[in-house]
Amino acid sequence: MTSQNLFAPLAVRSTAGAVLVAGALVLAGCAGGAPADPGATSQAATEAATPSASATPTPTPSAAYKPADASGPAQNVPVPVLPEVAKTETKEGAEAFTKYWYETLSYAYETGNSRKLENVSGPGCVFCKGLKDGIDEAWSEGRWISGGTIQTPAITATVESGAQAHAEVQVIQATIEIRRPDGSLLQEPTPATNTGSRAGLTFGPTGWVMTDLGLIR
Amino acid sequence: MKALGLKVLCVATLLLVFAPSAAQADVSIGYEDRGLSVGADQWVKDASTGKLVRAEPGTVPTDPNEYKYELQCHLGGGDFDTPCLARQMECKDREDGAKGIPVMWLSRPRGVAGAVWAHHSGPTCLYDPKPEDLLPRIAADIQKQFQNLPVNAGAVVAQPSPHTLRGAETNFYAEAAEQQFDITMFGQKVHVVATPVQYTWNYGDGTVFGPQPSMGGPLPQDRWGEKTRTSHAYASTGDFQVVLTTSFQGTYSVNSGPPLPIPGQGQFSAPPQAISVWRSLTRNYADDCNANPQGQGCPGAATGR
Numbered sequence: 001m002t003s004q005n006l007f008a009p010l011a012v013r014s015t016a017g018a019v020l021v022a023g024a025l026v027l028a029g030c031a032g033g034a035p036a037d038p039g040a041t042s043q044a045a046t047e048a049a050t051p052s053a054s055a056t057p058t059p060t061p062s063a064a065y066k067p068a069d070a071s072g073p074a075q076n077v078p079v080p081v082l083p084e085v086a087k088t089e090t091k092e093g094a095e096a097f098t099k100y101w102y103e104t105l106s107y108a109y110e111t112g113n114s115r116k117l118e119n120v121s122g123p124g125c126v127f128c129k130g131l132k133d134g135i136d137e138a139w140s141e142g143r144w145i146s147g148g149t150i151q152t153p154a155i156t157a158t159v160e161s162g163a164q165a166h167a168e169v170q171v172i173q174a175t176i177e178i179r180r181p182d183g184s185l186l187q188e189p190t191p192a193t194n195t196g197s198r199a200g201l202t203f204g205p206t207g208w209v210m211t212d213l214g215l216i217r
Numbered sequence: 218m219k220a221l222g223l224k225v226l227c228v229a230t231l232l233l234v235f236a237p238s239a240a241q242a243d244v245s246i247g248y249e250d251r252g253l254s255v256g257a258d259q260w261v262k263d264a265s266t267g268k269l270v271r272a273e274p275g276t277v278p279t280d281p282n283e284y285k286y287e288l289q290c291h292l293g294g295g296d297f298d299t300p301c302l303a304r305q306m307e308c309k310d311r312e313d314g315a316k317g318i319p320v321m322w323l324s325r326p327r328g329v330a331g332a333v334w335a336h337h338s339g340p341t342c343l344y345d346p347k348p349e350d351l352l353p354r355i356a357a358d359i360q361k362q363f364q365n366l367p368v369n370a371g372a373v374v375a376q377p378s379p380h381t382l383r384g385a386e387t388n389f390y391a392e393a394a395e396q397q398f399d400i401t402m403f404g405q406k407v408h409v410v411a412t413p414v415q416y417t418w419n420y421g422d423g424t425v426f427g428p429q430p431s432m433g434g435p436l437p438q439d440r441w442g443e444k445t446r447t448s449h450a451y452a453s454t455g456d457f458q459v460v461l462t463t464s465f466q467g468t469y470s471v472n473s474g475p476p477l478p479i480p481g482q483g484q485f486s487a488p489p490q491a492i493s494v495w496r497s498l499t500r501n502y503a504d505d506c507n508a509n510p511q512g513q514g515c516p517g518a519a520t521g522r
Contacts, residue, residue: 127252129255130254131248148247154330154332156329168269169329170325170331172335176247187244193250194324195281196326196327196329197252198258212258215281216281217328
């Protein structure tokens with residue numbers, strides 16, 4: 001990624017110099033932010049960094065995210081956004097939607113706000129409702145959850161006509177602590193888990209909905 | 218007498234209802250825990266088609282994850298993470314001089330395409346000059362070791378016993394429990410936990426029931442003769458040897474590492490339990506034994522089976 005962006009502006013100036021400079025930059029990247037040779041390289045680096053920075057839209061400056069701990073709940077948790085592709089009735093759409101669904105679940109664990117999760121969960125999804133109820137209970141009486149964030153490193157969807165769309169998902173959840181208003185633990189922390197799930201999906205008038213969530217055993 | 222018995226039963230039931238609410242139950246909050254507690258659908262990967270199918274009800278649960286370990290601080294190839302090495306776990310050399318090597322355990326769900334390995338637990342110590350292939354060596358041998366462990370299949374209890382009646386429901390149940398063993402394999406301390414999961418009854422008259430997941434349970438004496446999930450009615454009289462075979466599922470943990478599933482189940486049989494099946498005869502007695510001491514039911518009458 002870095003080397004591809006760097007070559008374009010440099011090649012215009014001088015081919016010989018570009019190769020040398022780019023080589024130095026690549027090396028600096030490998031060292032993981034170790035101080036590189038200053039001089040010619042630093043100028044090239046700033047110039048090269050500009051186009052890649054403008055390519056990714058930076059969100060409006062907001063207060064920094066702070067995970068929950070014993071002193072209080074998480075702050076400024078990034079709000080999940082449904083990507084455009086997730087609105088299509090395709091394999092890619094189903095996969096992007098599944099990823100989004102787990103982001104709303106992770107968001108609910110971290111904030112106690114399960115509205116977005118409910119919006120994309122079908123009324124008959126027993127597991128979805130169970131998760132929401134558990135989060136509501138944990139967050140009641142002034143308590144908060146520390147940890148519990150979810151990652152989905154592997155999602156494979158199958159979207160075929162004549163059968164319900166579904167996705168195989170790897171769900172990794174961090175250790176969960178429930179804190180009382182005084183910061184003490186409500187119960188023993190729930191250990192981290194690494195679970196396989198099958199997500200049954202339905203594409204309706206509002207787009208994808210999680211209708212049938214199960215566990216792969 | 219019967220009324221008194223009912224009263225006692227009611228008190229016991231009330232106590233049972235009160236007991237759980239006294240202690241505050243934990244909030245089942247984790248993703249997986251919650252799914253299991255609300256009865257989320259369970260799916261298994263069909264070995265031949267590779268497709269997900271609903272798990273049959275009554276399927277014996279197995280660990281859905283697989284495990285491996287990596288040397289602690291190892292980045293791959295010959296590279297190690299130097300800052301990590303500085304705070305690496307110290308594995309004391311064992312009394313026999315074997316060198317300890319710290320490892321980190323990873324796990325991932327089986328049956329999910331493209332699943333990645335994630336940290337599970339550790340570090341723990343392994344004692345082997347070639348820790349890289351130690352686990353496969355243990356895994357290849359563990360099932361044989363498991364089947365050879367002195368696992369107690371459990372006790373067989375029959376109600377009534379040792380005598381029962383032809384045509385009557387005789388209630389059989391097993392008393393089997395989880396058992397733990399410590400063995401040594403390839404120089405490692407291996408801790409094995411065996412859990413009873415399925416039971417097969419051979420009633421000795423040619424009837425075999427199981428394997429099935431119920432170990433049955435005791436009946437109060439005033440209900441003997443009722444049909445239960447594990448009861449059996451003998452069609453003929455005689456002496457029978459009842460054999461219980463219990464299937465155990467096992468996990469093994471290497472030097473305090475995570476409990477790893479032992480593939481397959483171990484079958485263990487309990488010693489045979491003898492039961493005598495008698496027939497009952499109903500007769501009406503009208504004789505005066507003083508006048509006719511040989512009359513039916515009188516002390517001088519001939520008795521038979």
